[in-house]
Structure formats: structure tokens, C-alpha cells
Amino acid sequence: SQTIHQWPATLVQPVGSPLSLECTVEGTSNPNLYWYRQAAGRGLQLLFYSVGIGQISSEVPQNLSASRPQDRQFILSSKKLLLSDSGFYLCAWSLGFGSSPLHFGNGTRLTVT
Amino acid sequence: AQTVTQSQPEMSVQEAETVTLSCTYDTSESDYYLFWYKQPPSRQMILVIRQEAYKQQNATENRFSVNFQKAAKSFSLKISDSQLGDAAMYFCAFLYTMDSNYQLIWGAGTKLIIKP
Numbered sequence: 386s387q388t389i390h391q392w393p394a395t396l397v398q399p400v401g402s403p404l405s406l407e408c409t410v411e412g413t414s415n416p417n418l419y420w421y422r423q424a425a426g427r428g429l430q431l432l433f434y435s436v437g438i439g440q441i442s443s444e445v446p447q448n449l450s451a452s453r454p455q456d457r458q459f460i461l462s463s464k465k466l467l468l469s470d471s472g473f474y475l476c477a478w479s480l481g482f483g484s485s486p487l488h489f490g491n492g493t494r495l496t497v498t
Numbered sequence: 499a500q501t502v503t504q505s506q507p508e509m510s511v512q513e514a515e516t517v518t519l520s521c522t523y524d525t526s527e528s529d530y531y532l533f534w535y536k537q538p539p540s541r542q543m544i545l546v547i548r549q550e551a552y553k554q555q556n557a558t559e560n561r562f563s564v565n566f567q568k569a570a571k572s573f574s575l576k577i578s579d580s581q582l583g584d585a586a587m588y589f590c591a592f593l594y595t596m597d598s599n600y601q602l603i604w605g606a607g608t609k610l611i612i613k614p
Contacts (some may be wrong), residue, residue, distance in 0.1 A: 428589055428604035429543075475543060483511075486533060489543035 386414035391476045391490030399498055404449075404463040406493050409459065416478040418459040419487065420451055423473040432470030435459060471497045500525045504605035509579045511547050512613050518565075519575045519608045521590030531593040532566070532573045538586040546588070549573065577606075577610075585612045 391408045398404060410416050418438050421429040426474055431444045433451035441451050447466050452460045459476060477487040501524045511517035523532070534546040549557045549566050559565050561581075565574045577584055592604040 427604045430604075431602060473541065477543070486545045486548055487535075487543070488545075492541045492543075494541075 387478075387488065389476065389478055389488055390488045391492060391493060394491060395494045395496075397436050397496045397498060401465045402459070404466050404470070404495070406461040406474055406476075406495075408459045408461075408490055409457055410459075410478045412456070413478070413480065415456060416480060417485075418453060419477040419479070420449075420459065420461045421475040421477065422447075423475060424484055425490075429475065433461070466497045468497050471495055499526070500569045500592055500594060500603045502591055502603045502605040502609075503592055504552065504588075504608050506512050506608045507524055507606070508533065508609040508611065510611040510613055511577075513582060514579055516576060516578045517580055517610065519577075519590075521575070521605055523571050523573065523575045523590075523592045525571070525592065527594050529594075532564075533591040533593065534562070534564070534573075534575045535589045535591060536584075537589065538583075543589075580612050582612050582614060585610060597614065 388411045416425055419434045420432040422432055423429050433441055433443055435441050435453045437452055449461060449463050450471060473492050475492045476490040479485040479487050501583045503522045505520055509517055528549045532549045536544045536546045547557050547559045547564055549561050549564055556566050561578045562574045587607045587609050589607045594601045
């Protein structure tokens with residue numbers, strides 16, 4: 386069966402520090418991978434998605450970047466965090482687009498102080 | 499542009515009763531997918547049910563069913579025999595894909611409270 390791992394679960398970082406959130410998927414090949422951000426009491430905002438190694442699509446211009454160095458690894462990064470980067474970050478995977486639903490990780494609560 | 503609206507920020511229901519969460523969307527496309535996701539206090543997002551727009555039959559998953567009205571662009575979720583474990587935020591989502599164009603639009607969510 387497929388599983389998705391996302392870490393860390395919580396993170397407190399000072400403004401201006403770098404960020405690296407990692408997500409890995411097991412049990413499937415060539416998944417689509419996604420990074421979402423969820424503000425408190427709000428819906429999800431798609432940040433990045435990837436259909437293959439090295440292929441990254443950005444939905445929203447921001448202080449963040451994403452990379453996919455391996456087929457089942459998706460990394461969310463920032464060189465210098467802003468206060469506005471605080472939020473709940475969710476990684477997800479799906480088998481292609483269309484009817485395949487998203488399968489989410491447990492999320493990372495990021496607090497920038 | 500596609501939009502998804504969940505007009506009920508919060509709903510409450512007595513345990514064992516039935517509740518309906520509303521979702522409307524706006525699109526000019528004819529082929530798309532609709533989803534309901536559940537996010538309990540643990541924050542993990544879980545798929546509840548999905549519906550293909552080309553299917554007229556309403557999707558059903560155990561106690562969860564949808565009322566899909568394509569012409570009215572409505573996609574409500576009915577939860578029968580509500581249980582305490584159903585307490586969560588519920589998000590409606592619209593998915594449209596064409597070639598390399600991928601759009602997954604989320605509603606703002608409805609908080610469901612189950613009264614024991």
C-alpha cells in the first residue's frame with residue numbers, strides 16, 4: 386500500500402532563517418506531488434505541483450521554492466523566511482490528474498517568529 | 499475562472515441524525531471532478547467522497563452521499579447517522595484538468611460539530 390511521510394510535524398523558525406520541509410511517498414511510482422498551504426480557518430492554497438523529477442509548476446509567486454530530486458521526494462524550501470510564511474503545510478500525492486484523488490501527509494505546522 | 503463556495507462556515511447536528519453540507523461552484527467546463535475532503539482535529543486531510551461530472555448517479559460511500567445537481571452547479575454532502583468521529587472541517591473541491599492545465603479549487607470549509 387502507498388504511504389506518504391512528511392516531516393517535521395512542527396517547526397518554529399526565526400524570520401530570515403532558511404526552511405526545508407521534506408515529503409516522501411512509498412509504494413507507488415511516478416506520482417504527482419503537491420505542496421499546499423492552509424491558513425488558519427481557511428481552505429487550501431496550492432503552492433507547487435510536480436508531474437516528474439525536476440518538473441515543478443508554481444501556482445503562486447512567493448518566498449518559497451520546491452524541488453523534486455527523486456521520483457518520490459518533494460522538498461519545500463525557502464532561503465529567508467518571512468512572518469507571512471507561517472501556516473500549515475500539507476504535502477500530497479496522486480496518480481496522475483483527473484479522477485485520482487489526493488492523498489495527504491499529516492502536515493507541518495510552521496511558525497515564523 | 500472556477501470558484502467553489504461553501505456558504506456554511508459552521509454546522510451542528512445531534513449524534514445519529516442527518517446533516518447536509520452545501521457546496522456550489524462556478525465553471526464553464528463540462529468535464530470535471532468534485533470531491534469532499536474531511537480534516538479532523540488531527541489536521542490530516544482525508545478523502546470522503548468524489549463525483550465525476552459525467553456521471554448522473556450520485557456517489558455514495560457508506561453513510562456519506564452527495565446530491566450532485568450539475569445544471570445548478572451544486573454538490574452537497576449528506577452525512578447520515580452522524581457519529582462523534584465525523585466532527586471535522588469539511589472541504590469541497592473542484593478539479594479540472596485539460597492537457598497540462600491543472601486546476602484544483604477549494605472551498606473555505608465548513609466546520610461540523612456533532613452534539614452527543
